[in-house]
Amino acid sequence: MMLFDRSLIRSRRKRCAAYYLHDPFVHHEAEARLMDRIMCINKHFERVVVIGATSTEWRNLPNIGTCIFADLVAERLPQDSSLRLLCDEEWLPFAPHSLDAIISILTLHHLNDCVGALIQMRHALIPDGLMSCVTYGARSLHEVRSALTHAEMQRTGGITPRISPFMEVRDAGALLQRTGYALPVIDSDLLNITYPSLHALLHELRQSGEQNALIERSKSFTAPQLFMDASQYYHEHFSDAEHRLHATIELLFMNGWNPHHTQQQPSRRGSGTQSLRTLLEE
Template sequence: MSDPARLFDRGLLRQRRDRHAGVHARHDFLFAHSAEEIAGRLQAILHDFPLALDLGAHQGRHGRGIADNPKIGQVIYGELSEKLARACPRPAVVCDEERLPFADDSLDLVVSGLALHHVNDLPGALIQIRRALKPDGLVMASLLGTRSLEELREVLIVAEAEEQGGASPRIAPFPDIREAGALLQRAGFALPVTDTETLTVSYESLADLLNEIRGMGAANVLNERRRTPLLRRTLRRAENIYRERFSLPDGRIKASFEIIYLSGWAPAPTQQKPLKPGSAKQRLSDALQTEEKPAGEKAGFHSPSEES
């Protein structure tokens, strides 16, 4: 029996990444987009990072994206798959995002692109990252959010239920943006920031979409997955449902990928902190040049029910 607390089969994930390492570069458009976004955000930060880690590097898109930044020193590439790690620049290490091999207070920056949504203990992984960072070190990461592949999830559930009498889990339960922000705080990061974007991508067919997912090394690795492949009649039915519900005017089908970006700083005494309640030296009403009224008094506002 699988451990219900462990959603993902990490050994299978490593095998999938190894198996598709040779074609990953043909299916890395999401990684390229995320890498460009994170590199741009780092350009705006006035801070030096002598030692950086690209965690879950795949073929090193994110590390390469920040390597030319003059504020970045040495970049280390850490990847679960040995074959993908070989495609990264040096130095590269084979490492698991769930068990980081880095000493406490050893890194200045950790970037991670579209890897952390496949760890079983995301709070624990973030805590390990925070411990590996020096005080005032920064983590900047992207991961898939809950809207990712929502069309495919719906189609497969309906088709498998119709054709095989029941549906099995095939799309991972990705986090939403509120969960991601809360996890940063739970992990002890200061000044946490999260935001999200959704990319809509079109494909000629369901087969093309599934091939893209496999090429990313991101096919189903849920521990509770059905061990047998989908039947051909189920795939045909899924294709028909997909075109009925999610086709585009040009006849292609659409797929959504939500990317959540998160960042946080390892606590340091020099960081800005919020003021204590009651410590303000000026009243808000003075700054706004308005009249301050006690709670309960109306201040020129009324609801529609108060109109005569």
């Protein structure tokens, strides 16, 4: 099922590349938090691909060897790295069992075939290789969604899709299991960001290339009054004492490993030698 206009996403990423590399707070924060998680893994990854990076600090991590940076558009690739790869996240050009780890930073939410992309990543990993990514969770921008929905319902009696659907935590775990990953781990962080106005928030989304890319989005002119109504609703329901608007970003972190016989396995059902009742009585 085709949800997103990938050609539009590509052109927006190209247009916003300068901002993306220098000033996207959310992306930098997501990347830094994922980097911290990778550093805590007690394993060396010799051949690593990082998709969607803004920083070349990945090369300096003590447990990463050769690091290749990949992106959908050349303008978003870190310019101070000689190991750069232009590729579509939905059509990865890696040979089977050629990588120790694949890291993805805020790219999964705009894929039409997330299942296919994750399977391709797993096929590119060596046995016991790591796939680690961060994507937007379902609670992201719920305030914006609520304000725009309310304003549109009041004015037109219906709604059009204006915010991309994001992944639930439970769906992320099921997705990793469905695509064949072992030892899946999912966790999430919440960012609470404030803005002086709805206009400032929407401007930042445009600057980072994260505005609506749904194929079924409304392509007609949106009346300014709708945004004025949405802004009023936003101020009434999601502002603080200083009249700044709060916006939630949920960062969803997903880890999965290409299966290998040395990995920890669950015990066979019925193989326990002690009764739970005995343990509780002790």
